[in-house]
Amino acid sequence: PVCPRGSVRCQVSLPDLFDRAVMLSHYIHSLSSDMFHEFNKQYALGRGFIPRAINSCHTSSISTPEDKEQAQQIHHGDLLNLVLTMLRSWNDPLDHLASEVHSLPKAPSALLTKATEVKEQNERLLEGIEKIVDQVHPGAKENKAYSVWSGLPSLQTADENTRLFAFYNLFRCLSRDSHKIDSYLKLLKCRIVYNNNC
Amino acid sequence: FLGHSPPGKPEILKCRSPEKETFTCWWKPGTDGGLPTNYTLTYHKEGETITYECPDYKTGGPNSCYFNKKHTSIWKIYNITINATNQMGSSSSDPHYVDVIYIVEPDPPVNLTLEVKQPEDRKPYLWIKWLPPTLVDINSGWLTLQYEIRLKPEKTAVWETHFAGRQTQFSVLSLYSGQKYLVQVRCKPDHGFWSKWSPESSIEIPSDFI
Amino acid sequence: FLGHSPPGKPEILKCRSPEKETFTCWWKPGTDGGLPTNYTLTYHKEGETITYECPDYKTGGPNSCYFNKKHTSIWKIYNITINATNQMGSSSSDPHYVDVIYIVEPDPPVNLTLEVKQPEDRKPYLWIKWLPPTLVDINSGWLTLQYEIRLKPEKTAVWETHFAGRQTQFSVLSLYSGQKYLVQVRCKPDHGFWSKWSPESSIEIPSDFI
Numbered sequence: 001p002v003c004p005r006g007s008v009r010c011q012v013s014l015p016d017l018f019d020r021a022v023m024l025s026h027y028i029h030s031l032s033s034d035m036f037h038e039f040n041k042q043y044a045l046g047r048g049f050i051p052r053a054i055n056s057c058h059t060s061s062i063s064t065p066e067d068k069e070q071a072q073q074i075h076h077g078d079l080l081n082l083v084l085t086m087l088r089s090w091n092d093p094l095d096h097l098a099s100e101v102h103s104l105p106k107a108p109s110a111l112l113t114k115a116t117e118v119k120e121q122n123e124r125l126l127e128g129i130e131k132i133v134d135q136v137h138p139g140a141k142e143n144k145a146y147s148v149w150s151g152l153p154s155l156q157t158a159d160e161n162t163r164l165f166a167f168y169n170l171f172r173c174l175s176r177d178s179h180k181i182d183s184y185l186k187l188l189k190c191r192i193v194y195n196n197n198c
Numbered sequence: 199f200l201g202h203s204p205p206g207k208p209e210i211l212k213c214r215s216p217e218k219e220t221f222t223c224w225w226k227p228g229t230d231g232g233l234p235t236n237y238t239l240t241y242h243k244e245g246e247t248i249t250y251e252c253p254d255y256k257t258g259g260p261n262s263c264y265f266n267k268k269h270t271s272i273w274k275i276y277n278i279t280i281n282a283t284n285q286m287g288s289s290s291s292d293p294h295y296v297d298v299i300y301i302v303e304p305d306p307p308v309n310l311t312l313e314v315k316q317p318e319d320r321k322p323y324l325w326i327k328w329l330p331p332t333l334v335d336i337n338s339g340w341l342t343l344q345y346e347i348r349l350k351p352e353k354t355a356v357w358e359t360h361f362a363g364r365q366t367q368f369s370v371l372s373l374y375s376g377q378k379y380l381v382q383v384r385c386k387p388d389h390g391f392w393s394k395w396s397p398e399s400s401i402e403i404p405s406d407f408i
Numbered sequence: 409f410l411g412h413s414p415p416g417k418p419e420i421l422k423c424r425s426p427e428k429e430t431f432t433c434w435w436k437p438g439t440d441g442g443l444p445t446n447y448t449l450t451y452h453k454e455g456e457t458i459t460y461e462c463p464d465y466k467t468g469g470p471n472s473c474y475f476n477k478k479h480t481s482i483w484k485i486y487n488i489t490i491n492a493t494n495q496m497g498s499s500s501s502d503p504h505y506v507d508v509i510y511i512v513e514p515d516p517p518v519n520l521t522l523e524v525k526q527p528e529d530r531k532p533y534l535w536i537k538w539l540p541p542t543l544v545d546i547n548s549g550w551l552t553l554q555y556e557i558r559l560k561p562e563k564t565a566v567w568e569t570h571f572a573g574r575q576t577q578f579s580v581l582s583l584y585s586g587q588k589y590l591v592q593v594r595c596k597p598d599h600g601f602w603s604k605w606s607p608e609s610s611i612e613i614p615s616d617f618i
Contacts, residue, residue, distance in 0.1 A: 003275060003295035010275055011244045012297060020272055020299065026552075026598055033599065050505045054485055055455040066481040068429055068550045120267065131273045134245075176483055179509050179599060183482075183550070186598075190549030198549045317564060321584065342573055362581065365570050369582045 017132050018189040024125045025185045029178040031114045031121070036175040038111055039167060043104065047161070049168045057173035058149040059089050064180055071187055079188055080133050081143045083181050087126040088146035090177065094119040097170060100155045104167065118174070125181075136192065203231035204287030208280040210294040214303045214391065218272060218341070221265050221298055222258040225280045225291065233284035239263040240281060244274040272298050302390035305331035307345065307366075307383045312401040315369075322407050323369040324349075328383050330366070331393070343385045346392070351377040352400065375407035413441035414497030418490040420504040425512045427543045428482065428551050428597065431475050432468040435490045435501065443494040449473040454485040482508050512600030515541035517555065517576075517593045522611040525579075532617050533579040534559075538593045540576065541603070552598040561587040562610065585617040 003010035012020075062085055065071035071079065098115045101107055133143075154166035190198035206228025215221035227237060239252035252263035276298075280291040307328040316322040330343055347368055348357040362368045362383075373379065379402075382395040416438025425431035437447060449462035462473035486508075490501040517538040526532040536557055544551050557578050558567040572578040572593075583589065589612075592605040 003277075010277070010295060012273060012275055016297075016299070017273060029599060050485070051487070051503075054487075060455075064483070066484065067477065068482075068545070068548065069477070071550075072548065124272070127271065128273045176507070176509070180483055182598070186549035186552060188549075190547065197547050198552075323582075360581065363579060364573060365581075367568070367570075369568075371582060371584070 011135075012131075014132070014135050015193045017128060017135065018185070018193050021125060021128045021132060022182070022185050022189050024121055024128065025178070025182040028118055028121050028125060029175070029182045031118050032171070032175045032178040035111055035114050035118070036171040038108060039171045042108065043164050044168045047164065047168075049165055052165060053169045053172055056169055057176065058093070058151065059086055059147045059173065059177055062086060062089070062147055065184075068187075071184060072191075076188055076192055077133075077137050079184055080129065080136065081145075083184055083188075084126070084129055084133065084143055085145045085147070086177055086181055087122060087129060088144075089149065090122055090174065091126070091146075093149040093151065093170060094122050094174075096152050096155060097174075100152075101167075103156075118178075129185075202233050202284075202286050203229075205229065205231050205233075205235045205282035205284050205289050207289045208237060208282050208291045210278060210280060210291055213278070213294070213296045213301050215270075215298050215301050216303065216305060218298055218302055219267050220270050221296070221301060222262055223265075223278060223294070223296070224258065224262045227261060228282060228289065230282075231284055231286055233286060235282050235284040237261065238281045238283075239278060241276050241278040243271065243276060246274075270298055300389045302341070302387045304341070304343065304385055304387060304390070304393045306393045306396040307331055307385050308396070310381065310383055310396050310399045312379075312381055312399050314401065314404060314407065316404075316407070321371060323371045324373055324379070324401070324403070325367065325369050326381060326383070327367045328396070330385065341387050343387055345383055345385050347381060347383045348395070349379050349381040352380055373403050373407060375403050376405040378402050412443050412494075412496055413439075415439065415441050415443075415445045415492035415494050415499050417499045418447060418492050418501045420488060420490060420501055423488070423504070423506045423511050425480075425508050426514055426541070427545065428508060428512050428600075429477050429545070430480050431506070431508055431511060432472055433475075433488060433504070433506070434468065434472045437471060438492060438499065440492075441494055441496055443496060445492050445494040447471065448491045448493075449488060450491060451486050451488040453481060454487075480508060484508075509599065512551070512597045514544055514551075514553065514595055514597055514600070514603045516603045516606040517541055517553075517595050518606070520591065520593055520606050520609045522589075522591055522609050524611065524614060524617065526614075526617070531581060533581050534583055534589070534591075534611070534613070535577065535579050536591055536593070537577045538606070540595065544597075553595045554598070555593055555595050556602070557591060557593045558605070559589050559591040562590055583613050583617060585613050586615040588612050 098119045101112055101115045151166055154162055157163050190196055208228045209226045211224045211226050213223040240249050253269045254264040257264035276296040278294045282289050309329040311327045313325045315325050345362040348359045350357045380398045380400050382398055384393045384395045386392045418438045419436045421434045421436050423433040450459050463479045464474040467474035486506040488504045492499050519539040521537045523535045525535045540546050540553050554574055555572040558569040560567045590608045590610050592608055594603045594605045596602045
């Protein structure tokens with residue numbers, strides 16, 4: 001039973017919270033990666049966007065571990081807060097992406113549904129990580145930090161090449177950041193819940 | 199108010215989620231004490247003191263409450279109570295605790311396909327294939343499903359059931375030749391409830407199927 | 409230098425990471441212009457202006473460059489070029505952009521073990537077990553693997569495939585008795601490409617396996 005009679009603290013356990021968070025972060029990256037490749041195939045081939053897009057995510061200013069060893073050296077509280085900061089930094093752009101995607105010429109319906117799905121699931125994952133931080137660090141000072149996104153004007157510009165590049169870069173950064181979040185959460189789950197013995 | 203009394207104690211029958219994103223609870227009213235009785239569903243979410251009321255009494259049909267995406271959290275346990283009130287008084291159900299992840303009852307599998315296979319080098323067999331219900335994204339691990347199939351000759355009453363584990367295909371080796379068979383499949387998440395059986399598919403087993 | 413010319417344009421064939429911690433790139437030389445031709449791999453890393461040279465031309469075999477952990481950054485685009493030089497001149501490949509997260513292709517699983525189980529209370533089944541490839545770090549969670557198995561009676565052509573999710577074991581329920589079965593397994597990282605199939609294992613299914 002979910003809450004055996006007389007159980008004092010009736011709450012979702014930390015292992016269950018992490019299982020759900022990891023399944024959600026995995027799902028969000030799968031969706032984001034699909035969107036990036038679908039957009040790339042339909043709108044970006046041959047436009048030479050890759051070199052222009054290098055190092056231009058709105059979250060580039062957030063210092064993140066670049067490999068396994070670096071990620072493992074970070075205290076889990078700081079890594080959780082890093083995930084929170086990244087998730088919050090995507091709330092605003094995902095809001096706009098879900099509405100602006102409609103403006104793409106012959107936007108495939110799969111892209112539209114996935115953009116809305118990612119927006120909703122990102123909000124859901126954010127709620128879950130806040131809950132995890134509550135359990136792992138009860139009473140910790142709430143971290144409200146996030147990276148501001150100011151890409152809306154270029155998503156709406158009349159110049160097609162600028163606009164397509166803005167979409168390309170957003171999808172590419174979303175795919176990358178969602179992969180980071182997924183990787184960090186899977187590390188944290190194995191570290192905190194399974195004592196590095198997943 | 200001769201012969202009238204406060205309402206009897208209502209009881210929550212079950213809560214189900216088709217896909218971990220929404221859920222519905224149903225209840226059974228108690229005795230109404232001979233008076234018009236009004237029912238409300240109220241709930242707390244884990245770690246919160248606020249008491250909420252059911253957001254939608256309609257969508258799930260009579261004596262039900264439907265929680266849409268906005269009102270559904272997979273991160274918190276819901277403590278749900280049904281309250282019955284009439285002019286003589288009121289009564290409440292026992293609290294019912296819900297963790298959305300553990301009340302998933304998926305839709306049945308789809309695209310059930312049957313094929314009699316008669317390879318030269320082996321005995322013939324009935325090959326059964328299906329797909330997970332459309333709402334469910336299997337590859338991401340968001341929901342892992344197990345399956346069960348059942349089949350029977352059309353005119354008989356007893357179904358023969360096979361547990362297929364995580365397979366989405368199954369071969370049945372021993373069948374009566376010359377008979378028309380009915381086949382159904384259902385699924386269940388690791389933590390959750392069996393779906394309903396899929397619609398029946400049928401196939402004629404050739405008379406040389408030995 | 410009659411009949412001699414600068415080298416033709418080399419081409420990067422493939423880059424692959426077996427465990428999201430290191431990676432290797434292979435290239436195909438162009439024409440050598442009839443002269444001894446030397447090949448170097450140079451690269452830039454996202455957010456840096458420095459041009460690096462391949463740290464290890466040996467480990468990955470001929471025409472390859474191996475980037476060990478120290479030289480591998482995840483979530484950074486590598487802009488890679490192959491340069492061919494001989495006495496008559498030089499030529500370079502088109503730039504090849506690599507992000508390690510998109511080139512993960514593990515080695516096949518190992519220790520594939522088969523066992524026929526015939527419990528009293530249940531139908532017999534073939535129990536298949538394996539281990540993740542040695543290089544991959546599953547324990548820390550850096551990589552999560554999913555598996556797929558396939559099996560078939562030795563003499564038949566068509567494989568029967570089953571997705572096993574994250575388990576490292578699988579039970580197959582309906583099999584032909586008295587046949588020798590071949591089994592293989594492969595794996596895929598949570599985000600990446602399927603490995604090759606493992607070497608085949610085989611097992612005789614007893615004649616009383618019904």
